[in-house]
Amino acid sequence: MHDFVALEGLGIPTMFVVSSEFADAVDAQARALGYAAIPAVYVPHPIQDRTDDEMRALADQAWLTAPVSA
Amino acid sequence: MPERVALAPAPPAGAGLPADGLVAVVKRDCPTCRLIAPVLAQLGPGLVVYSQDDPAFPAGLADVRDDTGLDVSVALGIETVPTLLRFGGGTEVGRTEGWLREAWEELAGVAGLGTGLPEYRPGCGSLTHDLEVADELLVRARGGSLAARRLEIAALEDEAEALFERGFTDGLPVVAPTPARVLRMLQGTTREPGEVVAVVPPNLAGATVEKVAINAVLAGCRPEYLPVVLAAVEAASTDEFNAHGLLATTWGAAPAIIVNGPVARALGMNGGGNALGQGNRANATIGRALQLVIRNVGGGRPGEVDRATLGHPGKIGFCFAEDEAGSPWEPLAVARGIAPGTSAVTVFAAEGPRGVVDQISRTPDSLARSLAAGLRAVAHPKLALAFDATLVVCPEHGRVFAQAGWSRGRLAAELAELLLLEPAEIVRGAGGIAEGIPAGAARGPVPKFRPDGLMIAYAGGGAGMFSTVIGGWVGGPGGSRPVSREVGS
Amino acid sequence: MIVLDPTDERSPVRREPLRRRSVLDGVRVGLLDIAKPRGDVFLDRLESLFAGRGVTVRRYVKPTFTKPMPPDLRREIATECDVVIEALAD
Numbered sequence: 001m002h003d004f005v006a007l008e009g010l011g012i013p014t015m016f017v018v019s020s021e022f023a024d025a026v027d028a029q030a031r032a033l034g035y036a037a038i039p040a041v042y043v044p045h046p047i048q049d050r051t052d053d054e055m056r057a058l059a060d061q062a063w064l065t066a067p068v069s070a
Numbered sequence: 071m072p073e074r075v076a077l078a079p080a081p082p083a084g085a086g087l088p089a090d091g092l093v094a095v096v097k098r099d100c101p102t103c104r105l106i107a108p109v110l111a112q113l114g115p116g117l118v119v120y121s122q123d124d125p126a127f128p129a130g131l132a133d134v135r136d137d138t139g140l141d142v143s144v145a146l147g148i149e150t151v152p153t154l155l156r157f158g159g160g161t162e163v164g165r166t167e168g169w170l171r172e173a174w175e176e177l178a179g180v181a182g183l184g185t186g187l188p189e190y191r192p193g194c195g196s197l198t199h200d201l202e203v204a205d206e207l208l209v210r211a212r213g214g215s216l217a218a219r220r221l222e223i224a225a226l227e228d229e230a231e232a233l234f235e236r237g238f239t240d241g242l243p244v245v246a247p248t249p250a251r252v253l254r255m256l257q258g259t260t261r262e263p264g265e266v267v268a269v270v271p272p273n274l275a276g277a278t279v280e281k282v283a284i285n286a287v288l289a290g291c292r293p294e295y296l297p298v299v300l301a302a303v304e305a306a307s308t309d310e311f312n313a314h315g316l317l318a319t320t321w322g323a324a325p326a327i328i329v330n331g332p333v334a335r336a337l338g339m340n341g342g343g344n345a346l347g348q349g350n351r352a353n354a355t356i357g358r359a360l361q362l363v364i365r366n367v368g369g370g371r372p373g374e375v376d377r378a379t380l381g382h383p384g385k386i387g388f389c390f391a392e393d394e395a396g397s398p399w400e401p402l403a404v405a406r407g408i409a410p411g412t413s414a415v416t417v418f419a420a421e422g423p424r425g426v427v428d429q430i431s432r433t434p435d436s437l438a439r440s441l442a443a444g445l446r447a448v449a450h451p452k453l454a455l456a457f458d459a460t461l462v463v464c465p466e467h468g469r470v471f472a473q474a475g476w477s478r479g480r481l482a483a484e485l486a487e488l489l490l491l492e493p494a495e496i497v498r499g500a501g502g503i504a505e506g507i508p509a510g511a512a513r514g515p516v517p518k519f520r521p522d523g524l525m526i527a528y529a530g531g532g533a534g535m536f537s538t539v540i541g542g543w544v545g546g547p548g549g550s551r552p553v554s555r556e557v558g559s
Numbered sequence: 560m561i562v563l564d565p566t567d568e569r570s571p572v573r574r575e576p577l578r579r580r581s582v583l584d585g586v587r588v589g590l591l592d593i594a595k596p597r598g599d600v601f602l603d604r605l606e607s608l609f610a611g612r613g614v615t616v617r618r619y620v621k622p623t624f625t626k627p628m629p630p631d632l633r634r635e636i637a638t639e640c641d642v643v644i645e646a647l648a649d
Contacts, residue, residue, distance in 0.1 A: 002627035003591070003645055009235065010637045012589075013577040017601070017646035032226045034235075036573035043601075047649040052600050059604035219564040229560055235574065238565050247563045275567035284565045366565040 001029045004038060017062055021045035041065060086135070087142070088118055089160040092178060095120045095143055095153045098127035100194035103152050106169050109184040122151065122197040143198050144207055150193040154178070168193035205250030212253050215263050218280055220249075233288075238366055240358065240386050244288040255283040258293030259300060260559045267300050268307030271314035273369035277303060281367050282359070288366075289359035289387070295337055295352055297557050298415060299359045302327050302389075305417040305555040306360060312550045316419050316543055317370045322378040323543040325364070326388035326420035326460075327357055328527055330403035331413030333557050334391035341391035343531025346423050346462070346538065357387030360417075382422035390529055396465055397528040398472030405478055406554045418460055418525060418552035421541035428467070429535040434474040437467060438481065441537060442488035446518060448541040452496040452506040454516040458523040458542035458549070461485075464530035467537045478526050489518035520545050525552055580642055583609075588616045589640035593624040598647040605644065624648070 007014040018026055020042040030038040043058045050058070087093060094110055096103040096119060107128035110119060115132040122143055125136035137143055146155065150167040156177050157163065166173040169191040175183050197203050223232045229246050233239055245251065256263055256279065263280035270277045279300065286299050306313050306325045316323060329339055340350035348354065364370040372378065378385075394401045403414035426444030431437035441461060449457040463471070463481075471481055492515055498506040507516065523545045530538075543550050580586055588609060590602045602618070609616045617639055621628045628636075636643060 003593075003621075003633075006627065006633055007636065007643050007645075008577050010633070011577065012637065012640055012643050013579055014643045014645060015579075017644060017648070019647070019649035022648060029226070032224045034222075034224045034227055034232060034574045035576065036571075037576075039576050039579065043647070045649060047595075047597050047647060050597060055597055055600040056604040059601045059608070062601075063605065063608045216563065219568050220561050221564050223560040223562060233562070246560065247565060249561060249563060252563050273567055273569075275569075280563075281565065281567075284563045288565055362565065367567050369567065369569075 001026070001033065001038070005033055016040040017043060019043055019045040019047050086118075088116075088157055090158055091116050091118065091156070093118045093120065093146075093155045093157065095122065095137070095146065095148045095151055095155075095196070096128065097122035097151050097194070097197055098124040099197075100151050102169050102191045102193050103127075105187060105191060106152055106184060109169075109174065109187070112183055113178055113180065140198050140203065140207060143196055144211075148196040148198060151196055152193055153196075205248070208253050209249045213249050215256075216249055216252065216280060217264060217278070218252075218284060237371075238288060238362075240361060240365065242386065244362075245290050247284045247287040251287045252280065252283050255287050255291065255293050255296055256280065258296035259283075261300070268304045270303065270307050270363060270368035271312075271370070272317055272375040273367075275367050275369065277307070277363060277367045282363055285362040285366055286355075286359040289362050290351070290355040291359050292337075292351070292355075295356050295359070297559060298327075298329060298333060298337070298352075298356050298413075299363075301415045301555045301557040302356065302360045302417055303363050305415055305553040306364070308553050310551045311417055311419075311553045313364060313368070313370070314375075315548075316550050317364070317376045319543065320377050320379045321543055322381045322385075323419040323421045323541065324378075324381070324385040324388065325360055325417050326384060326540070327360060327390075328402055328416045328418070329356070329389065329391045329413070329557075330394065330401040330408070330416070331411065331557065333413035334394070339391035341393035341529045342396075345390040345393070345529040345531075346388075353389050353391070354387055357384075357389030359387070360389070361385060361387050384420060384422055388420055392527050393465070393529045396468075396532075398468055399478040399526075399528060402525070402527045403554050406552075408554055408556060413557035414554050415557060416525075416552055416554040418540075419458065419543040419550040420460065423462070423538045423540045425536045425538050427536055431470065434471050434476050434481075434484075437470050438484045439488055441467075441539075442485050444537075444539050445485065445524065446489060446491075448518070448539060450505055452491075452500065452503060454491050454496060454507065454518050455520055455523075456544060458519060458525070458545035458552075460525040460527060460540040460542065460552075462527050462529050462538040462540065464534060464537045465528075465532050466535045468528055482524060482526055485524060486517060486519070490515035491518055522551075583612065583614050586614070587639060587641045588614055589636050589643040590616050590618050591628075591636065591643055591645040592618065592620040593645060593648060594621045595624045595647060595649065601647045602644075605646070 004014045004016050018040050026040050041062050043062055119134045120137040120142050121127050122137050153167050155165040164177050166177050171189050223229050230243050233244050261279045265279050266276045268277050282303055337352040339352045370376050392402050404410050408414040428440035448459045493512040496506045497509050592598050592602050606616050
């Protein structure tokens, strides 16, 4: 999140990919850093026990939902 | 230290103070209060004690009241603890601060107080004067008078960084405009916070006294500077001064301020050595406050409405005092129509200053020619009737004019005469320079400056034969004219 | 900390993220791996998706996900990228 603030501060639009479990944490920290909201793409929790194929599927899903694919 | 603030001096009716009897105000943190705790016990059950920091102190007394909110301390105007007060018939009839046996015995009407204690011990500062507490009390008492939007600097943000990121600064750090600081700033003026001072270009936003005070806090001003800042904002927001045009032009000039009158001395402003430079808080922050008002309230930001090709460092802030005490002439503001003895600002369009050396001339005629040569270069030596300028005459040059009896008006007239430019010298192409006036545009000599287009001020250190030229911008109705305004209270 | 707004109050109170880029042509994309396990697989896939769009990405890895990235990495990204995707926090 601090990386997001640092990079945006340098004029680089930054997209943050995070597991859905942390949506509340992202919101809270966004507010704590003075933002109304931070553009994040959420992927379904959990992450650590995923197979490589499942991870790739999550990436495909994120690709479709993120504004970056537009 | 924050300015002390008189807060609601009258004790609130029915606050529980005894109509008749003794009241003591103490805090545990104060060694004198701890020392005299046995004396309070001696004064008996009729004594009402207000404790500023710990309702359990002093222990074992009949009537110790919690004043950690400091409401009673504020209402009683407590400066020092311990303070012993006597009430009679519902009003205060006497008080003593600190511990002085004789005074306490007299006020209490009790002899033999604190035997074994020293005769005298000074008290400690009342908690109401603790910086943070004083701020909190100030905001509690007066915060309702503030109308500006409140912004929260979030827990994880660094305060200085947050103010940069929100675009409130000129590139240097600013002082965070907390409600308490703004309220203290507002005590520098008698004007109401909600009064609109000026409609500030370029966005033509109404700047209230409060908004100017907020920007004065950002700039680092002390409260007593505020009336000068307010006058400068008024002057810079006039149609005559045309701050919008000055900002929007690609030419790099910006508003600068000359301060005249008793306020310059009262604020410790610099009109002497390095007057145009760094190092004097009032000079630096008053000029900066004006620029921040234009930036934040007016919306005049570089790259947006401010289109300067290069600008200059004085756009951070450019303000100095005239050296009236040393000057052979009447104050600049007086020459511009302000009553003598009155404090005033003169706001004018200014480029960066540039020195003019003349260490040889002993006659006013020779020196005036040097200064005219320096002034001729303003904007371009071949351009005339275009840009205004200000000449700051230094003491060692001023002396030459003073000895010869030249008034400011005489110097201005002589300079105007010397700055009549021959068409042949300034026509396009003359001297191998394409820039210049169009051929045939002038049949006779052309004045370098429009009438009143050259302003003459007096400032600087006692040594150095270096006056300074401050180029301006296009003068007159289409451009910007200097504007003087009295400094109010 | 509360501060009073020094402006004419025409802008929003909260900070706004930068506007997203709608076109990727000629845009230098950085993929920042925060160094949590499994994130690399996710980012490898994103890299190939970008490649399918004809966009070559630059890859960066933070030394640790537990701290903000060090200043030298920030400088490197700032000079080499126009947009950044940071993944994968869980």
